Amino acid sequence: MTLMLILGAVAAFYGLLLLFRCATYALPLFAGLGLAFTLRDQGFGWMVILAVGLLAGVSVHTLGRHLARGSAPLAVRLGVILIFVGAAAAAGFQVGVALAMLADLNPWTQRGMSILTAVVTGYAGWRDLLSPGGGIERPALHS
Template sequence: MLILGGITALYFIWLLFRAAALTLPLYAGAGAALLLHDQGYGLAAVLAAGFMIGLVVQLTGQLFYTSIRSPLLRALVALLFAGPAGFAGYQVVTGLAGLAIDKGVWLDGLALAGGLCTASSAWRGLGRAGSDEQGESVPLTRTARVSIPASRA
């Protein structure tokens, strides 16, 4: 039971950091869902709209990041996603480590490290949108290359 509890705790922490890396799309989707709920829409419409808004924000960010060639603009788009993710990661580590460690320098250092890890995870996740398994850049449109062998006479 102890091993299963440890595996469950590690999986839960992984889920928290994965969700923290998607903070901006989750926040946009939740904000849209709450706005629609306040307007009187039903539960199905609220959930569908929140999911779609979050998906559109994530895909738009990935599209901008992969299509923009200017390093400064790419960094600004990445910071737009990594900033909220870093803050969420900081808060997650503060909450989890605060259960075992008293407030102080160690807790702040661990929380800062967790925030930086989560921000870098969000930055890498944004950059992975336009790469294949080996990390090489994949163009948005592939051109077919036809190779015609020279015929021998």
């Protein structure tokens, strides 16, 4: 039983780290999935749905990074950053709710844990959106 608790805690911690690492991709994922479901409801084939959904997600991510880090006006940059951070925080809140419910915490602790997870995930999304390497650490080349 103790081993299961330890492994469960390690799995939850790893899941949170993965969430923080992928926080920037929440909005592009939702955009791609939303367009894919719309195309599915319109009767398009699976190849078109997959191609357009993937293209939409990549386009939203690329355009968002370009606008957030580029020389766009401050209002545009802040708007794009807030949209990406808001989507990441919403995803983090839902993960916090799920983990708190799995831990069978009282309602106020669940809400506090969910809000804390949302804030940290939003910060991780903001950091990865504005980082020069796209959130991917590249090894330094030694001469």
